[in-house]
Amino acid sequence: MNNRTKGENLESEERDLDSKSPSSSDDKAEVHEFNKSSKLEVGDDLKIPENELASIIVKPFTKIGIYCKRNYDIIARIVMAVSVVFYIGFMIAALIINFKRAASLLVIFCLVLCFQIYAFVRGRWADDIEKRWMPLRNATVTNTNCLKWIAIGMLLVLLAIFIALDVSKRPQQLVSLLGYVVFIFFLWTCGSKYPTKVRWRPVFWGFGIQFGLAALILRVEVVFEIFNWLGNLAQTFLGYATKGSVFVFGDLYYQHFVAFKVLPIIIYFSSFISVMYYLGAMQWLIFKVSWLMQLTLGTSGTESMCAAGNIFIGLTESPLLIRPYLQDVTTSELFAIMVTGFGTIAGSVLGAYLGFGHICSYAFTPVTYLMGIEWIDCFKCAELLGTKIFLNEFIAYEELSRLIANKRNGTYAKQDDSGTVNWLNDKSEAIITYALCSFANVGALGIMLGGLGAMCPERQKEMAKIVVRALFAGIFVSILNASIAGFFYLPEPNCEQIYGFASWNSTVESISLYSCCQYTTSILNSTHAEYRRCCDFDWTTTAYILPCASP
Known part of the structure; x- marks a missing residue:
């Protein structure tokens, strides 16, 4: 009974609401007209009086x-x-x-x-310059083959003369040059899937560029000082990230080296690159570098652009420059893109392959010897190379820094009683520094496949087939660089540091000590303390003889 009463009450309330609503057609028309007039478009005059104070x-x-x-x-x-x-x-x-x-x-x-x-010059006089140089350009194009072979012949003659004169003073340098040839031959015969289809133009041009840059930087003092100054400038720039780490994490930030030291630098530099992209500077620079690579190496636009990008950005970021073209590149170009990623240095991830570094010290010993590393250091350098490949370059460089600190300490013998090498000779130290400088490690396989695979999912299977071979090639990129460095590098000992050591017995590299003492005895008289210390040293324990005048 109660339910029925409630239902009747609800129905009566609904009828009352209907009676109050505009049911007639005239009323509905009025409501529609009001709604229509209420819809104001942007810019309509609301006919609101202006505020005189606001207007003023x-x-x-x-x-x-x-x-x-x-x-x-x-x-x-x-x-x-x-x-x-x-x-x-x-x-x-x-x-x-x-x-x-x-x-x-x-x-x-x-x-x-x-x-x-x-x-400014290009915008004002580009057409005039091109017209003036057009006859010379046409003549060059007409006789391209003849001029090319003349230039190649002259370069080969100059190269042979330079090598002959340079090696006559230091025959041991031939080991590095021989190692370079052996590595190229090995990569051609065993590393290439199609040895008979290799294009040799990029190989020879690559060698020429490597050789020329190494000769200029490592042998021409002015060029070396310029690059050294630029390197110090870059260190200063990256050092600002360390200042930021101290500000955020405190003075003990180095206790968490990777988290508070390495990662802030990566974030800092990545942010700088992003700003340069926003300003358009990076696009211009990468375009010019890739154009130069196409002109010399004869590589395609996509792989040249990616390789140029690897100079400034990381392993998975550089393919973003050519992302729209990834699905259309050939397998050879895709392989080259992977190799350029592995062959450069960037931020890394920690691996979990402990133990392989020591095992590979045996396998890589011949490789380190062919790079030009002295035999006494080969085993230790091979261990560093194995650590870099199966762990990452950060761990390898950390161990190398420990060896450098031991050498600067001046109290560690070259080898201890167990035969373990405590520090590396100057030349070995320089060569292995180049050899470790790349992203080619086992942990990077997943990063490469994950990054490229996400950009082009339809070619993931093809990527998986060639990624290990690309890693193998990337490892040899830094090894070839190290071989060139081994040929050109001339150690310059820190004589001031050496004279500060309390003892020279087994704690100083003999060639460095001989160079310092030879220079000292040539400029100082026999009564000088450093002169007498050099002459009193037992040179019979070394391969050198220092002529000294009697006091």
Whole structure:
């Protein structure tokens, strides 16, 4: 009974609501007209009276905005000129106060100035320059083959003369050059899937570029100083990340080396690269480098662009530059993209393959010897190379830094009673530094497949088939670089450090000690303490004889 009463009450309430709603057609038309008139479009006049005070406040800003729009070009040039003047003034003041610290500002200014001059000349006189050089260009194109073989012949003659003269003073350098040839032959016969289809132009051009850069950097003092200065500048730039780590994590940040030291540098540099991309500088630079590679090596645009990108960004980031073309590249180009990723250095991940590094020290001993490393250091360097491949380069470099610290300490014998090498000779140290400098480790296989596979899922099976071979080739990229470095590198001992050691017995490399003492005895008289110390040393324990005058 109660339920029925409630139902009747609900029905009566609904009828009351219906009676109050606009049921007639006239009422509905009025409601529709009101809704239609209420829908205001953007810009419609709301017919709201203006606030005179707000109008007075806003009016000057409105006029300023209109004036800026009308004179945008002039204002932009004025702002640019003022900014440049301010930057130059700030740079000069900073250079006067601390030249070394402010050198980065000068480098940035010079680079921007060069780019601006290049853009100005190209924009004004590009057509005139091209017309003037057109006859020479046409003549060069007509006689390309003849000029090419003449140039190749001259380069080979000069190369042979240089090697003959250089090796006559240091015959042991031939080991590194022979090792380079052996490695190339091995990669051609055993590493290549189709040895009869190898294009030799990239191989010879690659060797020429490697050889030329190494000769300039390691043998020409001016060029070496320039690159050394740039390297110190880069270290200073990356050192700002360390300052940030100290600020965020405190002075004991180094206790968590990878998390608070390595990763902040990667994030910091990646952010800088992102800013350069936003400004358009990276696109321009990568395009120019890839163009140069296409011109010399004859590689395709996609693999050249990816290889150029690997100079600045990491293993999986550089393929993003050519992501739209990944599904269309040939297997050979895909292989080259992988090799350039493995053959460069970038941030790494920790592996879990402990034990393989020591085992590989036996397998890689012949390889380290052919790179030019002295035999006494070959086993230890082979162990470092195995650690780098089966763990990663960070762990290998950490062990190398320990060996360098032992050498600088001056109290460790070259070998202990068990035959373990406690430090490396200067040349061995330099060569293995190059050999460890790449991303080619077992842990990177997953990173490479994960990164490229996500960009082009339809070719994942093809990638899996060639990734191990690409890793193998990437390992030999750094080994070939190390061989070239072994041929050109000339150790320069730190004589001041050596003279500071309390003892020279088995704690100093004999060739470094001989070089320092030979120089000392040539400029000092026989009564000088360092002169007498050099002459009193037992040289019969070494392969050198130091002629000394009697006191």
